[in-house]
Amino acid sequence: MTVDHQPIIGFIGTGVMGQGMVSNLLQNGYQVNVYNRTRSKAEPLIEKGAIWRDTPQEVAENVDVTITIVGYPDDVEAVYLEDGILDAAAEGSIVIDMTTSSPQLAESIAEAARKKGIAALDAPVSGGDVGARNGKLSIMVGGDAEVYEACLPIFQAMGENIVHQGPAGAGQHTKMANQIKIASNMIGVCEAMAYAEKAGLDPDTVLQSISSGAAGSWSLSNLAPKMINNDYAPGFYVKHFIKDMTIALNSAEKMGLLTPGLSLAKRLYEELAESGEGDSGTQALYKKYKEQMHTV
Amino acid sequence: MTVDHQPIIGFIGTGVMGQGMVSNLLQNGYQVNVYNRTRSKAEPLIEKGAIWRDTPQEVAENVDVTITIVGYPDDVEAVYLEDGILDAAAEGSIVIDMTTSSPQLAESIAEAARKKGIAALDAPVSGGDVGARNGKLSIMVGGDAEVYEACLPIFQAMGENIVHQGPAGAGQHTKMANQIKIASNMIGVCEAMAYAEKAGLDPDTVLQSISSGAAGSWSLSNLAPKMINNDYAPGFYVKHFIKDMTIALNSAEKMGLLTPGLSLAKRLYEELAESGEGDSGTQALYKKYKEQMHTV
Numbered sequence: 350m351t352v353d354h355q356p357i358i359g360f361i362g363t364g365v366m367g368q369g370m371v372s373n374l375l376q377n378g379y380q381v382n383v384y385n386r387t388r389s390k391a392e393p394l395i396e397k398g399a400i401w402r403d404t405p406q407e408v409a410e411n412v413d414v415t416i417t418i419v420g421y422p423d424d425v426e427a428v429y430l431e432d433g434i435l436d437a438a439a440e441g442s443i444v445i446d447m448t449t450s451s452p453q454l455a456e457s458i459a460e461a462a463r464k465k466g467i468a469a470l471d472a473p474v475s476g477g478d479v480g481a482r483n484g485k486l487s488i489m490v491g492g493d494a495e496v497y498e499a500c501l502p503i504f505q506a507m508g509e510n511i512v513h514q515g516p517a518g519a520g521q522h523t524k525m526a527n528q529i530k531i532a533s534n535m536i537g538v539c540e541a542m543a544y545a546e547k548a549g550l551d552p553d554t555v556l557q558s559i560s561s562g563a564a565g566s567w568s569l570s571n572l573a574p575k576m577i578n579n580d581y582a583p584g585f586y587v588k589h590f591i592k593d594m595t596i597a598l599n600s601a602e603k604m605g606l607l608t609p610g611l612s613l614a615k616r617l618y619e620e621l622a623e624s625g626e627g628d629s630g631t632q633a634l635y636k637k638y639k640e641q642m643h644t645v
Numbered sequence: 646m647t648v649d650h651q652p653i654i655g656f657i658g659t660g661v662m663g664q665g666m667v668s669n670l671l672q673n674g675y676q677v678n679v680y681n682r683t684r685s686k687a688e689p690l691i692e693k694g695a696i697w698r699d700t701p702q703e704v705a706e707n708v709d710v711t712i713t714i715v716g717y718p719d720d721v722e723a724v725y726l727e728d729g730i731l732d733a734a735a736e737g738s739i740v741i742d743m744t745t746s747s748p749q750l751a752e753s754i755a756e757a758a759r760k761k762g763i764a765a766l767d768a769p770v771s772g773g774d775v776g777a778r779n780g781k782l783s784i785m786v787g788g789d790a791e792v793y794e795a796c797l798p799i800f801q802a803m804g805e806n807i808v809h810q811g812p813a814g815a816g817q818h819t820k821m822a823n824q825i826k827i828a829s830n831m832i833g834v835c836e837a838m839a840y841a842e843k844a845g846l847d848p849d850t851v852l853q854s855i856s857s858g859a860a861g862s863w864s865l866s867n868l869a870p871k872m873i874n875n876d877y878a879p880g881f882y883v884k885h886f887i888k889d890m891t892i893a894l895n896s897a898e899k900m901g902l903l904t905p906g907l908s909l910a911k912r913l914y915e916e917l918a919e920s921g922e923g924d925s926g927t928q929a930l931y932k933k934y935k936e937q938m939h940t941v
Contacts, residue, residue, distance in 0.1 A: 452844070475858045489854045512854045515846055522844040523854050526837040530860040533833030536906035541826035544893070547900045548748070548818040550811055558785045558808045558819050562771045563881075564826040566862030585859075597840070604843045606937055609909055610832035617905070641902055 355379060358503065359412035361405050361428060362419040362448070363391040366474070369481030370418070370447075370507045371399060377506035384408045406437035409444070414503060418447040418474075421592055425450045429458050440466035443496060445503075447488075449473045449528075449589075451596050452521035453603065455491060459517030468496040471517060473524040474508065477584055485509045489527075491519030525597040531568065532594055532614035535634055538568050542576055543638035552577045576635035581626070587634075588627035591618050651675060654799065655708035657701050657724060658715040658744070659687045662770070665777030666714070666743075666803045667695060673802035680704045702733035705740075710799060714743040714770075717888055721746045725754050736762035739792060741799075743784075745769045745824075745885075747892050748817035749899065751787060755813030764792040767813060769820035770804065773880055781805045785823075787815030821893040827864065828890055828910035831930055834864050838872055839934035848873045872931035877922075883930075884923035887914050 355378065360371050363385040371394045374381050383399045384407070385391040395401050402408045405428050409415045415438055417428055425448050429435055435458070438444060444467060446455065455471035462469040470492035480486040486508035490497050497513045504511045514523045541564070545555040552573070560570050575581070594615040601608045617637060626633045651674065656667050659681040667690050670677050679695045680703070681687045691697050698704040701724050705711045711734055713724055721744050725731055731754070734740060740763060742751065751767035758765040766788035776782045782804035786793050793809045800807045810819045837860070841851040848869070856866055871877070890911040897904045913933060922929045 475855075475860075477859075487854055487858050510854065510857060512850060514850055514854065519844075519846055522841065522846055523851050525844075526841045526846070526851055527855040527858070527860045529840050530833045530837035530855060530862075530865060533836065533906065534830045534860070534862060537826045537829030537833075540829065540897075540904045540906050541822040543902060544825050544897055544900075544904065545818065545822045547897075547902045548815075548821075550815055550818055550822070554808060554810055555819050555822055558783055558806065558810065559771075559823040559826060561806060562783045562823070563773075563863050563867075564771075564823045564830070566826075566830060566864075567859050568862075569826060571859075601836075601840055601843075604840075606839060606843045606934070608836045608840065609913070610829065610836050610906070613905055613909055638902070 356413035356503070357411070358382065359402070359408035359415040360399075361385070361408055361415065361417045361434070363394055364418070365478045366481045367418050368394065369478060369483075370486075372397060372482070373484040373506050374503070375399060379503070379506065382408050382412050405432045405434050409434045409437040409442075410439065412442070414443045414445065414500065416445045416447060420448070422451045422454050422596065424448070425458075426454060430461065435461055435465055435467060438465075438467050443468045443470065443500060445470045445472050445500065447472050447474055449524050449593055449596070450521055452518040452525065452600055455521045456518040459492065468493060469517065470496055470500060471520040472504065473520055475524065475527055476508070481507070488512070489514050489520040489523035491515055491517050491521060522600070525593070525600055528590070528593040529597050529608065529611050533610035534566055534568050535631060536610070536614055536617065538566070538573050539576070539635045539638050542573050542635065543641070547642060572632040575630070575632045581629040581633040581636070583628065583630040585631050586627070587618060587622055587629050587631055590631050591615065591622055594618065652709035652799070653707070654678070655680075655698070655704035655711040657681070657704055657711065657713045657730075659690055660714070661774045662777045663714050664689065665774060665779075666782075668693060668778070669780045669802050670799070671695060675799070675802065678704050678708050701728045701730050705730045705733040705738075706735065708738070710739045710741065710796065712741045712743060716744070718746045718750050718892065720744070721754075722750060726757065731757055731761055731763060734761075734763050739764045739766065739796060741766045741768050741796065743768050743770055745820050745889055745892070746817060748814040748821065748896055751817045752814040755788065764789060765813065766792055766796060767816040768800065769816055771820065771823055772804070777803070784808070785810050785816040785819035787811055787813050787817060818896070821889070821896055824886070824889040825893050825904065825907050829906035830862055830864050831868075831927060832906070832910055832913065834862070834869050835872070835931045835934050838869050838931065839938070843938060868928040871926070871928045877925040877929040877932070879924060879926040881927050882923070883914060883918055883925050883927055886927050887911065887918055890914065
């Protein structure tokens with residue numbers, strides 16, 4: 350990217366995450382061109398000054414940097430390789446996929462982009478819709494270092510903990526490590542709280558003892574209280590977590606790495622989704638343990 | 646306990662934990678009578694003013710409050726019910742077991758004590774030898790509320806986060822919940838770091854991205870760096886963690902609670918111990934994943 354103006358940004362996917370991210374880009378003075386499958390979801394951003402484009406290609410051909418955050422790896426593949434972002438984007442432009450998606454797909458996209466003189470980064474995030482809204486996302490970036498450096502101001506408009514993790518795919522691999530860590534830990538949180546309740550303890554009092562020591566974790570502090578209060582409203586959807594664990598497990602298998610904890614978590618969450626909890630928050634895993642609560 | 650003097654304390658078990666705990670009791674002005682199976686380990690405490698007694702009974706018959714922290718539930722059972730602490734302790738005195746032990750055994754001891762007019766607390770700790778030395782243990786207490794209140798100054802000499810969790814056994818149940826949480830989380834830490842290394846990422850850089858967000862935990866921040874540096878020195882021994890997980894799993898099974906994550910962790914750690922790692926720190930679980938690192 351050699352531009353003498355502030356780069357013009359394209360943003361494809363203005364869902365829960367995209368809403369906050371585009372708002373922060375606009376607030377930082379960027380011109381942002383947006384596209385979303387459901388146009389109505391982009392309206393609040395258009396009111397704030399974003400420019401609507403009718404197709405992903407139309408976004409890509411009008412901007413210096415095309416950012417995508419869509420649902421599933423299939424959507425990523427479609428928008429880059431079928432809907433033709435890579436056909437429409439100008440030589441010398443940059444594409445950044447911020448969807449949590451397959452590391453191997455990120456490598457393929459980067460390779461396809463390279464052949465057309467386009468630079469590609471994979472830059473998935475963590476921090477949820479709250480982090481997106483507040484510009485406090487953690488952003489894990491894969492791709493060429495100089496492209497990462499060029500895009501750093503853009504990332505800084507959306508996030509706080511921004512780390513270049515390595516070549517194409519490294520951002521996605523890092524996000525997978527993040528989700529793998531969460532997967533087994535969620536089982537630990539559920540089993541600890543279920544044990545406490547089953548033993549007749551007061552779970553809030555148990556948390557006083559165990560939250561701040563060697564058992565402490567973000568999930569224990571933030572999700573266990575929701576479990577106790579039967580609050581299963583989604584911060585992060587069960588169905589999306591299953592998507593991530595599926596990508597992670599496939600990727601681990603391709604690398605020849607056995608991850609029995611991840612396999613167990615994926616199985617438990619799939620059973621949970623089959624029982625109709627796909628749209629609940631990930632803390633709903635506790636329901637699988639609650640079922641055992643009144644039987645001996 | 647109705648005493649008009651500062652209670653005289655007995656302390657049975659002056660191992661790594663007991664050393665720090667007795668030192669802090671002495672520093673807080675308590676007279677402490679000590680017994681340990683291996684007398685030499687008590688010498689540093691005798692030099693600091695502790696009074697040596699030749700048997701557990703001799704400790705118990707000379708004090709107002711007998712504290713025990715020994716190895717395994719079998720040791721607890723032996724010292725209370727066979728070596729006869731409960732025979733030797735005076736009516737109106739208090740016994741406190743601070744070993745991580747079986748909740749059901751704690752209930753039995755409390756019941757046996759009650760019949761002799763002795764009050765019993767179960768008060769396992771977390772925080773390790775460092776916490777014991779610095780007087781910063783987390784202490785989880787089960788037993789009668791008024792006995793807990795009477796012993797609070799004693800606990801405060803040894804710990805910081807001191808919580809009364811309920812009736813006899815509740816302290817042990819809380820410690821089990823703590824260990825159950827750690828068990829699955831350790832799998833998550835290992836699998837996340839193994840995935841990162843297998844994917845060719847720099848694990849320290851990955852930790853920069855994932856330590857402070859939703860994947861964050863005490864174990865990730867404190868043990869993952871040791872895994873990366875092949876530092877398997879024991880903070881907490883594999884063999885002791887297996888002991889705790891065995892108690893927890895037995896207890897969960899007695900209550901009719903399925904804990905597949907705990908079962909998996911126990912199995913993995915048992916395999917690890919069978920390969921000769923019982924005296925390593927719990928972070929040595931990473932070795933089971935490292936084995937896969939150079940094969941595809």
